[in-house]
Amino acid sequence: MNKKYYISAQHDVYLDDYERGELENVNAFQIDHFSEEEKAFDAVRDYMENVVCVDEYTYKEYEGDNREGNDKFEIVANVLVDENNCPATKGDIKEWKEGKRKLYTVHIYIELFKLTPTAKLFV
Numbered sequence: 001m002n003k004k005y006y007i008s009a010q011h012d013v014y015l016d017d018y019e020r021g022e023l024e025n026v027n028a029f030q031i032d033h034f035s036e037e038e039k040a041f042d043a044v045r046d047y048m049e050n051v052v053c054v055d056e057y058t059y060k061e062y063e064g065d066n067r068e069g070n071d072k073f074e075i076v077a078n079v080l081v082d083e084n085n086c087p088a089t090k091g092d093i094k095e096w097k098e099g100k101r102k103l104y105t106v107h108i109y110i111e112l113f114k115l116t117p118t119a120k121l122f123v
Helices: 040-050 090-097
Strands: 005-017 021-035 058-061 072-081 103-114
Touching: 005 040, 021 040, 040 072, 040 103, 090 103
Parallel strands: none
Antiparallel strands: 005 021, 005 103, 058 072, 072 103
């Protein structure tokens, strides 16, 4: 199959306190990913579920409703994780709310580019 989309994602990790909100930035990293999904939003879902390994997240689109038909769009996804960068469980969140556990918010800034095939230069 041909790659349909290229994703460049910046992950910024912040210590999060239930009472005080986000505190200091504790980590940052970038991941690049290619997706074979036909639709842009499915490519983002593929990235979140199969690379980041979360199926629940919130997101906000930067450039309006650009899910289909454009060559590029940007979104921000937010995920609450534990110290191993795994999605927080209901038990983790309960302990976090009680001040017994540290959790982290990850802001994922995703740029999605639609790949366009070009003519072959050499035959």
